[in-house]
């Protein structure tokens with residue numbers, strides 16, 4: 490169908506919904522018209538049926554899996570419309586489907602979606618939450634992470650997302666990616682952070698193989714400092730839960746920043762849904778860095794991040810070669826059930842490094858050191874190994890890494 494024809498059909502759907510014409514609505518939906526199609530004001534058929542008090546149309550649209558909480562240009566949901574015009578039965582139906590009236594925005598951190606020009610942004614990546622684009626916002630190039638429609642539909646997730654963002658808004662540290670603002674009262678929901686154009690640690694290791702000791706120690710310290718800031722956050726520690734090379738972004742000055750923290754709660758790895766989401770997006774990479782207790786669905790605490798950290802540090806010294814040949818899930822099983830750990834092959838570990846890594850991936854979470862201790866140990870290793878005052882920029886090993894046995 491061409492664009493004017495589609496617009497006309499959407500107009501018809503909305504018209505029928507507003508007039509209570511069930512046969513007309515059904516016919517268009519059966520012909521394949523998306524039930525959540527909107528007009529220029531972001532109004533859906535459900536908004537109109539709810540406003541006009543057409544209970545049968547509301548039920549029909551919900552049977553066709555209409556989004557219960559689409560938000561129009563005024564920030565209103567269908568339930569808000571039904572309440573405004575006092576259509577009690579419709580209110581009951583929508584509330585039973587977890588309809589909500591309005592979510593509370595982020596106040597001074599709330600960004601209008603129009604400011605982001607998402608369509609003109611450059612796509613740079615995709616994760617379980619949604620897509621990342623580079624856009625210009627108020628004259629600055631930033632990273633905009635759109636949250637999937639699926640996650641945005643669940644009011645509980647939306648509430649947690651907004652609460653979580655309100656928390657992130659107050660964080661600032663040289664080794665964490667800076668949160669700048671978010672779209673929470675319009676759709677799609679978007680989280681805006683600083684943009685780090687040099688790529689992530691995963692890509693760097695794919696390109697360079699293993700890193701030289703000096704770089705690996707410096708990066709390890711960057712990660713540990715960023716993570717310690719999050720873990721020591723008051724009143725509650727912020728647990729990352731998905732620390733992995735893809736979430737470690739290179740900063741211009743040859744340092745790393747931790748990204749994607751704080752949102753782990755929304756996709757709790759303990760829930761079956763979260764695992765399904767990881768698999769759905771093909772992003773099973775997280776299994777490689779997952780602490781055994783998370784994989785085994787046991788109770789866990791912030792030490793899961795220390796476990797992930799140890800795997801990342803070992804990989805920086807060894808390269809990621811061997812991992813290519815193993816399924817991420819089978820690695821997680823071997824680690825959790827057989828207590829297997831990656832093998833040390835490289836000759837570049839400075840004294841004390843392997844011991845620290847082994848402590849960090851201890852099967853017993855309580856035996857793992859805190860990041861505060863990790864920092865002290867790394868600083869000592871850095872100082873005693875003479876790595877402190879050398880040039881921080883671009884000293885990577887050029888040699889092809891030797892093949893190592895993973896488990």
Ligand SMILES: Nc1ncnc2c1ncn2[C@@H]1O[C@H](COP(=O)(O)OP(=O)(O)OP(=O)(O)O)[C@@H](O)[C@H]1O
Nearest residue numbers: 613614615616617618621632683684685689735772
């Ligand atoms: N602020 C940023 N600046 C530059 N690149 C970024 C930024 N945030 C993310 N990216 C890039 O986009 C990719 C996708 O990021 P995203 O956080 O959506 O997915 P992920 O971390 O790979 O997966 P998941 O969200 O499922 O854990 C990242 O691997 C990274 O390379």
